[in-house]
Amino acid sequence: MNVKIHANSQAMAKWLERVVKSLGNHSDRLNAINIFPVADGDTGSNLYLTARAAHDAISKLETDSIGEMLTMASRAAMESARGNSGTLLAVFLAGMAEPLCGVERLTAPLLATALERGKVRAWSALSEPVAGTMLSVMEVAANVARRTHRASSLEPASKAALTEILEAICVAAEDAVVATESELGVLHEAQIVDAGAVGMLIILDELRGALQGHVIDPDEYAQFHGYDIQDPHIHQGVSNGSGVEVMCTINLDALGAATLRGQLDALGDSVIMSPVNPTNEGYRWRVHVHVPVAEDALNAIRGVGSPVNVSITDLCTHDG
Structure with a gap:
């Protein structure tokens, strides 16, 4: 099976570049549906600015080590992290970097391990983690990657095996986004999905896109409840308290x-x-x-x- 895929440090740097562009394009719609944990309408902006800090830190870095690149990106993201969502993205990147130290080519088992570490770091960073958020998308992606790798009949180090995992996690992540509406009461009441969860799906979709060399269709997110509504922003009608x-x-x-x-x-x-x-x-x-x-x-x-x-x-x- 001849699969077109690039999985070196340059491809991973391209991933971060694509994430910045995609989150920038989606930031307004993500802001519009941001009502949890507080309805302050900034999840899209926070994810975009944090991702931009990560990419800026490695834009001129020359290294073959994926782990070194992601470590530098995650530290810069952490120092400049914005809000809950941006902080969790930075933590997720830091976790992903850990098992990739010295790795020059991403493989299916390495991706599964990296997603698991990212998930664990993100869930552990919060004192009271909540399901129905971007944490759930991280968890589903990591769990599906592990199961897909273990059940696969493909050569673990092959491009086909990596493609198999990438496709599986993106499909599962999309389902996880849909599920957020029923997992959190405030989202169910507003009839929308979680903004951070959509942002995390975009990040995973762009990983697949960067490694496989194809463009993600932005219209595929229009299926999510509330995501096609931008004016007025949904969060503006939600009581937010103070603090x-x-x-x-x-x-x-x-x-x-x-x-x-x-x-x-x-x-x-x-x-x-x-x-x-x-x-x-x-x-x-x-x-x-x-x-x-x-x-x-x-x-x-x-x-x-x-x-x-x-x-x-x-x-x-x-x-x-």
Whole structure:
């Protein structure tokens, strides 16, 4: 079976380039249906800006190692991550990079392992992960990749086996997006799918497109409930409450990280903490939390270290 596919570091760099372009094209529609965890209408923008930071970091990198490239991309994405969705994308890329260290060509078993690591890192980063979101798409993709690889009769290192997995995960991811509407009550009530889940599907579709060298038809997403409605934005009709999003980067040892996570869990929600890279005394961590009052979170953060790259965003602001 002669399969046209490219799976080296250049193809993976092309993937990130395509993701930036596609998320940019879809950002307005993703913003329009962004109502969970808060209806602030910025999921599309956050995914796009985070992906752009990842791609910019490796745009001039010359390496044959897929893992090295994705590690650099994920660290840049983490430092510049925007919102829940952007942070989880950065964490997912960091997880994918781990088993690909020194790898020059992606294969079916390596992709299955990379998707599994990305899923685990993303689910673990959240204090209270919620199904019916982009996490569910990550999980379905990883599970289907593993099952497809184990059941395949094809040579594991062959291009045909990689094509088989790529096709399987994209079909399954699409089904997972449809399922989000029934998994989360707020989505079911609004009769829409989850914005972050659609964004994750776009990212996986572009992976398949980049490796196989074909263009993804943007009209295929029109089937999703609410996705063809842009004006007015659906999120504008959803009650959003109040509060702020606080993000920062901070150096912490294991005890400091555990202490801070516990304190932030008590103060707010949507707590995401993920290591960016190792330091002499622990790790550099990216921190994300939604709280009623920013100073409460900042006091807790300053109590364990010295934060940098601090950003505070009003959750009532509608960017869409």
